[in-house]
Amino acid sequence: MVSGLAGVEADDGAQHGGTSPVRYGLGMFGTSLPINLVKGSMFFVYVDLLGLDAAVYATVYAVYGVLDALDNPVFGYLSDRTRSRWGRRRPYLVVGALVLACTTVALFTVPGPVAESAVGLTVWFALFAITTEMADSLINASYGALLPELFTQERRRATANAVRQGAQLVALVVALALTPVLARSVLGTEGSAVGYGRLAVIFGVVAAVVILWTAFGVREDRALDAEPRPRFFRSVREVLSTPQFWTVGVVNACYGAAMALVLGGLQLYVQYTLEGSALDASILQLVVIAAAIGMLSVWAAVVRRKGAAWTWRLALPVAAAGFVPMYFATDLLTGILGGLAVAVGYSGVLATNDLVIARVLDADAARHGVHRSGLFLAAFGVLGRLNALVTAGAVLSLAVFFGYHSGDDPGPDPAGAFRVYLSLYPFALLLVGTVVSRFIRLPAAPEDASPVMR
Template sequence: MSGFIGSRTKGLSGALLYSLGSLAAGMLYQAFGSWAQLYYVDVLKMPLTLYGTAMTAFGVWNAINDPLAGQWSDMTSTRWGRRIPFILFGSLPMCLAFIMIWAVPAAVQASPVRLFAYYLVTVFLFDGLYSMVILNWTALYPEMYPELSQRSSVSAIKQALGIVGMVIGMVLAPQFRAALGWTGMGIAFAIAGGGAIYASLAGSKEDPRFSQAQGLGIVQALRSTFINKSFVTFVGVNLLVQFTFVLVQAVLPFYCKYVIGLSDAQNTLVLAPMFVVALPMVWVWSAITTRTGPKRAVAASIFLFALGLAPFLFVRTLAQAMATTAFIGLGLSGLLVLVDVLIADVVDEDELNTGRRREGMYFGANAFIIRLGVSMQAIVFSTVMGAYGYDPSLAAQPATVARGLTILMTMVPIVSMVAALAVVSAYPIDVVRRRSVAEGIEAGEAWGVLFLLIDGEVVFCMAGVVSQGHARWTARNGTIFSGAAQREVRANDAQAQLYNRDVVAGRHACRPTRGAHSLRRGSPSKESRIA
């Protein structure tokens, strides 16, 4: 096999096609997150105790299925690649599972226990398939767009379409429901989302060489991921940012009602400026990221987001609230753009250190950690609101509730953002380190054939890609020798570039044979594909 899997459309058209996956992801999951609770509890009358039990179980499943899907993808080796098969064959079942959520049979609706079981099965199925499809679609991004300018601009397109998808799922879903009913809405969204996902494949490609890598086992993969300083600092920042997002989103309706005195309909007017500003600003942040580097850009966006929250100390009218959320959109757009850029850099650095592309595990582990932000938000919200006298059974809340809500909209998220800034300062991939990683990957990749000789006897013969001397090889003949002593490695017919680093996942050194020839990054030569 030569070239890339998939005939990706290039240029802006290709980036737009690939980014349609973000539209689908935002639309489907936002519709599920915004309206499933109303449908099952208020319309279908599922008892709250059963619904709470289902959501607790779902929360556990939702947390663990992302790293499991990522590890499965990283370990997959097919002639079609590691990621694209999951997207191609998983999208239709995902869309059918989405329809099932909204198409509850009458016999199921008649029994609370059957309704509980049906909801549990369908949301487990939908979320598991969603993780498998969307995680693999996301994991293509660092591989397809290795340059910072590419990553920042494509991330801007992704986030812009993601915002559109979120607005459709949150704001337009009631219009579809009114016209088509709950089931009709589910079918319409599934068709649109599935179409967008499949269209994204026209803008996707995958390097088949990475499918030939020997993946890490689950335990070693998790350990390597969570001892990686770059990832640990990145995910610490992302956890704090996601906690702030979720907290502000959850508190804002209460703030509008009990502090400003707005109606539920006016809440939409408060949110709208945030998205109106964030949508065009993603391209501004793309340019800033390319010019200053991701680390400085994310620090600036965190600072602006925190600064935008401060006026809620004084906001008392609809106009003031709308102006404040518009300002928040400035920092929000930067954070949306930069999350994918930062984790892509972490993946690149990991490749330099391990010789493996492990996007699946890193994106999955990140998703697992940031789920904690939802739990953190719930604990903080209930603690503060309880301390300031909030009681949902009261017809009128005490005046102290307004003070508690002001704290939740200002002091708590601002402290979280300050902590995020402190963690960002420890993030090791600055402009210099990023350039070094990129140069190391570019200089350290070669195709070739390796023979390991011990006392003149060939112990193993392998062909594939070697990155910085680490093993990323597909065995053609023989097995890997994992001894710890120093071994001499010789290139057959000067076809392999050897490095003074590991050749397999052990710690034995390899000395380059004099005259070894580099086969530069790209497709292997005809000879080097044959061991």
Template sequence: MNKNVTDAPTLNPGEDGQPKVAGAYDPAKALPLLLCIGWGVGTFGISVMFNSVNLLLQRYATDFLGIAAASYGVIYFLSKIYDAITDPLMGAISDRTKSRAGRRRPYLVLGGLVSAAAFIALFNAPSIEETPYAIAIFAGLLILYSTGYTIFNVPYLAMPAEMTTNYLERARLISFRVYAIGFGSLAGLSFAPMLVAMWGGGREGHVMLAWIYGALILIASITCFAATSQARATTNVEKSPLSRAEKLKLIFTNKPFMILVGVKTLHLASLAVTQAAFIYFVVYVLDKGYGALGLLGLANAAGMLVGNPLWYWAAKRLRDKRILYMCASVFAGLVLLSWWFSSASEPMEVTMLRKFLHGITTAGSLLFGQAMLPDAIAHDAQRSGLRREGIFAGIFTTAEKFAFAVGGAITGIFLGLMGYISSTTGATDQPETAIRAIYLCVSVLPATLLFFSVLLLTQYNLSEDQVEAAAR
């Protein structure tokens, strides 16, 4: 192993002025339970925001603010391109940060604050009937939303590679994040549409939701900051014999990491297309309202919460995250294809079963995709002698933003090209071509992307033995 690797924990001054070690536990053994829970809570607020925006915002913009579907697709795409630029930058900033709270944790609070403010503002944006600048204002708020998400998420995702060096313990830590995503999905995909409907629907219901969920986002980020005060953290390597070009080359020749980036892009593009189109599917294909949408979100979240311990149990026995990631992806693709056969006459129980099964597959994809990332980052530390977890997390989340840019844009532009009719008063009759486009966006297209991700995963080549050897 390269001797330049720095595994020393960050030193923070104590009240007596002497250095205090943050994270004084064996990184190769089990992490403290409260630390795992506290770190996972940070995902809850971001998951609430992420799922609520992905489920509700596009239809809110097209059917209540009067923004054309194609225009929304372009705005969303541009906001994600902005993200693609800022994520690696945020990673580099966090790598170089020096503070009493460490390199990553200060951004948990700052990111939560910006995210909460942006979420509230998005669902209070003016319509095109209220101001000629409505589209520009909406675009600016999407940029603010993207900024808050980046400030929080990039440093947050850099933390697991520092918190533990154990192959399976990383999966255990990430499982707490998956639980938080499950509860966040419950709030964002199930409770959110129910609450909007309960508060009268329309713009008024969305405004009430924004204020309440905005508070949840901020509380979760502060809780995460407080609960991770003893998390192990590595220090930045100030000097390196490597040139800038050599450092960059080592990133892009890190085969396990680049495979994960490609797989993540395909998975999240699939998710972006599905989530953006699903609310239209419920309203225009299943002929149901926000109450049914909430029940389906409940089934999906229940599937995630049930699936998470099952996938972790499988990981402990099979000890091969790659194979399990492939299994989850194939299973998810088959469930997505089944939506092609759904219709308004289908019993609600069958529809909910599909969402439940999809939740189980989602738990596996999230668990193994995120648990393999710290392994690939540690592989870089072994090769380069650098501690640049932030940059890797930034590149990884750039793939996420790119995927959602492409996926969200494809959905909006495709619906527009297929004749989707926008409105400022809610649902309106849609042509058959638009209905067919909605079917494609919730079934065939996202399933195809997942099947391609499985082919890419066959090239991943980082085993448990290699990960454990690098940690020694």
């Protein structure tokens, strides 16, 4: 594997001034670490520990989702149009890394007087949840655009993406699996949010260092600077008229919404449904993520043999079916068994989703003669990041149907509430994505000579 990566690095380096797929891919660790702390612990910290009402949380989170969707095209468009001595994408990675570190720390470090006021807590939550989201969008609009631009053939791209997704899974181990124990046993105590604030400082600094290291190692293709700057309204019109934007975008949104529910609700699922501890939550997440890492190489081999599109269509129903055992889990052991089923499909979608999207970007660049990966990915992000509205609706449903409002007022059946939240809702979303994927015709892989859609 090491020698294979070295060969790819050398080849891609010749084409793109020495950009390493490993260095690019490892940047995903930095982009994933703080945002997965947010996705995995923000609900638990604000609602269960700090006592913010679930309905208020859902309302703020819905606004968060709308703004998240709206700022993506703006950041993508700016990235595509930028021409500077530092490149098109690098300036946004550098600025975004520093802002993301600061806002993540603020989000999880709520001053005592603020936490004691319902209004103050709501305002603090809204302010720093939204600014953290904006920093994440700023980074990912440029980081994601680099994948198709730096690595122009699907097999080389698959290698870079495998490194990238592997780095993301390692970040999940740290930001999700280890967080409950680190925040509630090592850096803090049960029932307190202090440990989460301390952990946010550590994660923010590490993430900034990794993203900056990647940013200064990227060697963009300067030939792309000679392309005309894309025009915003014309580009938006052409993106929206691309059939694959809507179909692939809907599937991507279904997958993203399903995983957002899992990340946000897993600690509460373990606490209420499995009646487990912080250690149990860490064990469950660690096993699931480790299994996903192990399966990543298997799915990558299937991609090399059968292609990204075929493998993607297989991974989606496997991912949907994996959530069924989670509904029947009653303790840590059965939760782990269910989690292993989830890991198999989750890993498959991770290994293929970005490759499918990259094909759509390649076809757009070939058709219109300009690389606008940032705007196109941001447009996908509008659909994908609106999953916050799905999450908000799911959280609100806990209050409406199960009476769960907060840790202080969990209602009569919090176990049933989070059983449904973490299994049936993700299953339904991925089932929709599976059905839609069957009607999508994708552009051929970039190294294929034939323009046949499949």
